[in-house]
Amino acid sequence: MTTLLVKNASLLVTMDDQRREIVDGGFFARNGILEQVGPTHQLPPTADHVLDLSGCIVFPGLINTHHHFYQTLTRAVPAAQDANLFNWLKTLYPIWARLTPEDIFISTQTALAELALSGCTTASDHLYLFPNGCRLDDEIAAAREVGLRLHASRGSMSLGESQGGLPPDRVVDREEHILADSQRLIEQYHDPNPGSMLQIVLAPCSPFSVSGELMRQSAALARAYGVHLHTHLAETQDEEVFCEEHFGLRPVAYMESLGWMGRDVWFAHAVYASPAEVQKFALTGCGVAHCPTSNMRLASGIAPVTAYLKAGVHVGLGVDGSASNDGSHMLAEARQAMLLQRLAASLSGASLSATDAPPLLTARQALELATRGGAAVLGRPDLGSLQAGKCADFAAIRLERLAYAGGLHDPVAALVFCAPQQVDYLAVGGRLIVADAQLLTVDVPRLIERHNAAARRLVSPEQAG
Known part of the structure; x- marks a missing residue:
């Protein structure tokens, strides 16, 4: 057995059921699981490993619910800088068609390194194209070396341009192969146990890149094995038009017709959801990965996050692909979520001074989206807060730094309101991944x-060669 004692944190933000914020706090963990959380003087005096976090704010490891790691390779591509989603995709598909297994490995490590330094301990990635022998296994191998928890989504595209889809035919795959590989990955890698470092998710890419039959069969396969389902949905008005023209249904109704509703399903973006559709998510338990920076970057719109939260929908944060963000910083995403919902409130037409004004998303609510919210979306009751019985996943940032100078009246709010910082310490299951900001x-x-x-x-293959 291995024990860990974290002590003397200036402030320990537990995000537990009581939302405790403990001055001079810490915790004791055994084999990566928290046993005691509270003021330092109430904890055991020693352990196999002792970490003194004096001067730091400590908070639960952040949880990223939507990403495309490979897109770190195509940040700020000139031709895609000022395009909306559909045109952005059409510009980048031919570039992504050149991806190799080594590219998947390298980009995974780059994205996870960024995420780790931003306070993230668990990341869900959506890999949906597999050219030139690429496999999800390449991503899994890379993630193991970095040491973050991974929800690896076996994405897919089967509907090429010749069949009315958006992607070019050369980046789509046969549905029989997609389903067979999905089953292989679940059987080979999926770990459903508490403390799991790796889970497999089935994730056909979007309504405009796969057939309805693949969606149905993916759902049946996922439920036979007890794994979760994920896809992009209602990201843009273009998608809404596409679904109505091709299926005679709005995107959410189309998903419902395919059996894609339930607590084992979460959707990326969900920007264009009507009040009735918000209630549908709440009643069925569907989760939402909110990606504010990507939605702003591609001019997609503002997701109704405040309405989701009021209805009881599980909402987490996603940094999304690093070609539509163009970064992988979870604290930055929490800040963006807070600011964007405040902008949405001001644009709602209601007076913000009225008694029935839409509430402003607070810093603590934004941080909760990145912790407890993400854990709920991914179906991980073992993550998202610092309390007994949960995994010892945490991040720590030194408070005495320039970005927080003058802002320590409320250190929790400073994490979100002030300029996003990199963490000084990060641990996954009690194992240090970042120490002294390295x-x-x-x-x-x-x-x-x-x-x-x-x-x-x-x-630029012609220049690289």
């Missing part, structure tokens, strides 16, 4: 070098 598991300078070489080859 990533311990990956050679970052070497990774950057490899990643930039791969990006140059991918985007």
